[in-house]
Amino acid sequence: MIRKEMIAMLxxxxxxxxxxxxxxxxxxxxxxxxxxxxxxxxxxSNCVNSGIDTVGVLTQYQPLRLNTHIGIxxxxxxxxxxxxxxxxxxxxxxxxxxxxTGTANAIYQNLNYIDSYHPEYVLILSGDHIYKMNYxxxxxxxxxxxxxxTIAAMPVPWEEASRFGLVITDENKQITEFEEKxxxxxxxxxxxxxxxxxxxxxxxxxxxxxxxxxxxxxxxxIPYCRENGRRLFAYEYNGYWKDVGTLGSYWEANMxxxxxxxxxxLYEEYWKIYTKSEIIEPQFIAEDAVTERCIIxxxxxxxxxxxxxxxxxxxxxGKGTVVRDSIIMQDTVxxxxxxxxxxxxxxxxxxxxxxxxxxxxxxxxxxxKSVYSFGLVTIGENSVIPSGVKIGKNTAISGKTDKEDxxxxxxxxxxxxxxxxxxx
Amino acid sequence: MKALGIILAGxxxxxxxxxxxxxAIAAMPVGGSFRCIDFALSNMSNSHIQKVAVLTQYxxxxxxxxxxxxxxxxxxxxxxxxxxxxxxxxxxNAWWYRxxxxxxxxxxxxxxxxxxxxxxxxxxxxxxKMDYNKLLEYHIEKKADIxxxxxxxxxxxxxxRFGVVRMNEDSRIVEFEEKxxxxxxxTISAxxxxxxxxxxxxxxxxxxxxxxxxxVTDILIRYKNMKRIFGYKLETYWNxxxxxxxxxxxxxxFLRPEIRRYFRDEPRIYSKVDDLPxxxxxxxxxxxxxxxxxxxxxxxxxxxxxxxxxxxxxxxCVIKNSIILxxxxxGDNTHIENCIVESRDTLRANTYFSGGxxxxxxxxxxxxxxx
Numbered sequence: 001m002i003r004k005e006m007i008a009m010l011x012x013x014x015x016x017x018x019x020x021x022x023x024x025x026x027x028x029x030x031x032x033x034x035x036x037x038x039x040x041x042x043x044x045s046n047c048v049n050s051g052i053d054t055v056g057v058l059t060q061y062q063p064l065r066l067n068t069h070i071g072i073x074x075x076x077x078x079x080x081x082x083x084x085x086x087x088x089x090x091x092x093x094x095x096x097x098x099x100x101t102g103t104a105n106a107i108y109q110n111l112n113y114i115d116s117y118h119p120e121y122v123l124i125l126s127g128d129h130i131y132k133m134n135y136x137x138x139x140x141x142x143x144x145x146x147x148x149x150t151i152a153a154m155p156v157p158w159e160e161a162s163r164f165g166l167v168i169t170d171e172n173k174q175i176t177e178f179e180e181k182x183x184x185x186x187x188x189x190x191x192x193x194x195x196x197x198x199x200x201x202x203x204x205x206x207x208x209x210x211x212x213x214x215x216x217x218x219x220x221x222i223p224y225c226r227e228n229g230r231r232l233f234a235y236e237y238n239g240y241w242k243d244v245g246t247l248g249s250y251w252e253a254n255m256x257x258x259x260x261x262x263x264x265x266l267y268e269e270y271w272k273i274y275t276k277s278e279i280i281e282p283q284f285i286a287e288d289a290v291t292e293r294c295i296i297x298x299x300x301x302x303x304x305x306x307x308x309x310x311x312x313x314x315x316x317x318g319k320g321t322v323v324r325d326s327i328i329m330q331d332t333v334x335x336x337x338x339x340x341x342x343x344x345x346x347x348x349x350x351x352x353x354x355x356x357x358x359x360x361x362x363x364x365x366x367x368x369k370s371v372y373s374f375g376l377v378t379i380g381e382n383s384v385i386p387s388g389v390k391i392g393k394n395t396a397i398s399g400k401t402d403k404e405d406x407x408x409x410x411x412x413x414x415x416x417x418x419x420x421x422x423x424x
Numbered sequence: 425m426k427a428l429g430i431i432l433a434g435x436x437x438x439x440x441x442x443x444x445x446x447x448a449i450a451a452m453p454v455g456g457s458f459r460c461i462d463f464a465l466s467n468m469s470n471s472h473i474q475k476v477a478v479l480t481q482y483x484x485x486x487x488x489x490x491x492x493x494x495x496x497x498x499x500x501x502x503x504x505x506x507x508x509x510x511x512x513x514x515x516x517n518a519w520w521y522r523x524x525x526x527x528x529x530x531x532x533x534x535x536x537x538x539x540x541x542x543x544x545x546x547x548x549x550x551x552x553k554m555d556y557n558k559l560l561e562y563h564i565e566k567k568a569d570i571x572x573x574x575x576x577x578x579x580x581x582x583x584x585r586f587g588v589v590r591m592n593e594d595s596r597i598v599e600f601e602e603k604x605x606x607x608x609x610x611t612i613s614a615x616x617x618x619x620x621x622x623x624x625x626x627x628x629x630x631x632x633x634x635x636x637x638x639x640v641t642d643i644l645i646r647y648k649n650m651k652r653i654f655g656y657k658l659e660t661y662w663n664x665x666x667x668x669x670x671x672x673x674x675x676x677x678f679l680r681p682e683i684r685r686y687f688r689d690e691p692r693i694y695s696k697v698d699d700l701p702x703x704x705x706x707x708x709x710x711x712x713x714x715x716x717x718x719x720x721x722x723x724x725x726x727x728x729x730x731x732x733x734x735x736x737x738x739x740x741c742v743i744k745n746s747i748i749l750x751x752x753x754x755g756d757n758t759h760i761e762n763c764i765v766e767s768r769d770t771l772r773a774n775t776y777f778s779g780g781x782x783x784x785x786x787x788x789x790x791x792x793x794x795x
Contacts, residue, residue: 034701034702035701035702036701036702036718074495075697075699258704260706260707266701266702267701267704267719267721272699273699273701274699275699277697280457280694280695280697281455281456281457281684281687281688282455282456282457282678282715282716282717282718282730282731282732283703283715283716283717284679284681284684284714284715284716285711285712285713285714285715285716286712286713287712287713288712289711289712290710291705291709291711292705292706292707292708292709293705293706293707294704294705295701295702295703295704295705296702296703296705296716297702297718298457298702298717298718299688301681306705310702311702313702
């Protein structure tokens with residue numbers, strides 16, 4: 001009988017709608033990060049570095065990119081005879097076929113997968129955070145406390161605590177209470193959405209709560225465990241952890257990688273982050289190019305000037321072009337004499353010559369002001385930007401655009417062009 | 425499949441100077457992210473040759489490490505696979521491989537137990553892209569016994585380190601001289617051959633009986649007038665690494681956009697993946713006309729150079745016309761010009777290295793103290 005001490009379930013089905021056009025075709029965990037990675041690489045690498053060799057990845061929203069990225073798990077050494085990575089999409093049942101309606105519901109629908117490994121513990125992860133964490137240490141903490149549930153929690157500044165779901169603990173780190181975004185926080189330990197459960201405890205809770213609609217860990221399973229007298233503990237984590245849920249925080253987290261000694265250091269020898277890299281060739285920096293304070297992925301060709309930016313693999317930046325404080329993702333081609341300031345340009349975008357991105361004053365975005373703000377220009381994957389146009393701040397573009405889409409050659413600040421179903 | 429592959433990767437060359445102290449030529453890093461043998465291996469894989477034997481002998485540690493898994497080149501399947509044959513002592517043989525023919529003869533069981541009708545033999549020290557199926561078609565069409573891939577070198581280039589051939593108008597090879605003092609032509613053998621498997625077994629057994637060990641002199645040259653040996657001209661990029669100069673030149677070729685594009689296009693060249701972070705350019709970095717591989721961190725001036733993986737370049741350095749191999753740490757204020765810096769080396773701050781008019785191989789044996 002196959003027996004694993006702990007297996008991980010990675011929730012990767014969310015859209016991440018606050019990332020706007022970046023996630024219109026891909027699930028949030030598959031969005032590129034840090035020049036060559038995708039967000040899901042961080043929890044997956046944490047798993048293998050922590051000695052977890054069995055990971056179920058739950059997918060639902062736009063899973064194609066995620067599926068091709070994970071494949072059979074070769075980059076993470078998760079192509080195993082016994083265990084390894086398994087992608088778990090929702091499936092049809094003889095009765096009551098449904099999508100994954102909540103985080104806990106998704107796990108409930110895969111009881112058989114977990115049972116087949118007879119684990120003692122199950123680690124629940126979400127696929128949209130940037131951090132390095134040793135889950136083995138968390139498991140040791142869980143065992144030491146003889147806990148039923150351990151929740152990873154991070155101290156946040158007191159003034160910001162009211163934005164988080166907080167845990168209140170006694171002096172032994174046992175959780176006594178939960179507070180969801182309280183006006184007057186009594187604790188500054190924020191839940192990170194990382195849980196270790198004794199499988200028997202979680203299984204019982206999932207089965208009992210199976211009729212609960214939109215069954216969610218934070219809203220239903222954890223409260224259920226507490227009400228039933230289970231031992232809940234908070235594991236305090238003090239390293240770097242970043243939720244890249246909004247375009248602003250996503251941009252910031254990327255920019256932090258450029259610092260001379262970044263707080264989140266990818267260059268450390270131990271705790272490598274693994275990813276699938278299709279391009280392995282070195283990058284070429286041409287005669288008149290400038291590359292200062294930036295990171296650049298494999299196989300890119302830089303003919304222009306790059307300052308303070310994160311450039312993905314296989315990107316071409318033309319002559320006379322200046323890229324500042326921007327994120328340019330994989331395989332994007334930028335023409336000559338283009339100026340790009342504070343933009344997020346997704347994968348496989350084509351930008352013509354003499355284009356200006358990020359001009360003028362900031363204006364509120366008319367399509368969705370809460371998503372497209374921070375003064376950023378956001379361009380979705382496979383988009384085309386014609387030569388000679390100017391694009392203002394807080395704008396979004398998705399799809400193949402041509403000159404007619406830009407009145408007087410300008411997309412003013414706060415405007416958007418979304419051309420659905422027009423992708424090449 | 426119609427053919428199996430043999431890659432000869434056992435060779436050493438004293439003209440590689442200190443560079444060959446660490447590894448066989450087939451394991452030399454090339455073009456920023458490859459090893460020399462990746463080209464032959466990827467060509468095999470892209471030509472759908474599924475069963476490949478690599479024959480190693482000279483300092484195979486680095487090569488064995490590189491080949492520790494066959495999945496990067498898409499080998500390692502139920503049908504076929506990647507076999508690495510180091511010399512072994514057997515009840516009737518206690519020698520090392522005494523030559524290329526001997527190396528194959530000592531693995532004749534592998535040849536006999538295979539069922540593929542043809543064998544492609546390729547050297548592991550060449551940088552090129554080739555569809556071996558086209559070669560095989562040509563071989564069959566010519567009704568040849570052996571077909572040798574040939575390359576026309578530019579007129580005036582010194583070809584004395586190659587096997588030089590002359591073909592007649594039907595492309596049959598009429599002359600073959602190994603490393604001649606005075607060459608009769610500028611067409612050379614590219615070290616890639618195709619022949620029938622049974623033919624090869626027969627020839628190798630006969631060689632062994634007569635105590636002959638070299639594939640070129642004892643088979644190609646000796647059988648030249650008896651067997652139908654044809655030449656197949658390779659018109660695309662091909663370079664052989666056997667001297668420091670040819671190694672330097674082959675690498676510097678990758679600074680040319682058309683060469684980079686050629687190797688980057690499909691079918692691609694595969695290599696072992698190293699999982700290094702993207703290259704990082706800090707304040708003070710001034711990089712021009714250079715190739716930079718993943719994992720590098722740059723703080724100063726780099727010009728017309730190739731940085732292999734994981735190079736660290738300190739502040740106020742000048743690196744010019746040089747090749748920095750994998751995992752090199754370069755301290756502040758260091759000047760490097762016309763050099764090849766050996767892998768895993770540590771260069772102290774405030775040092776000066778110059779190859780003058782030639783190319784200098786730099787290998788300091790410093791300890792590295794890095795936090």
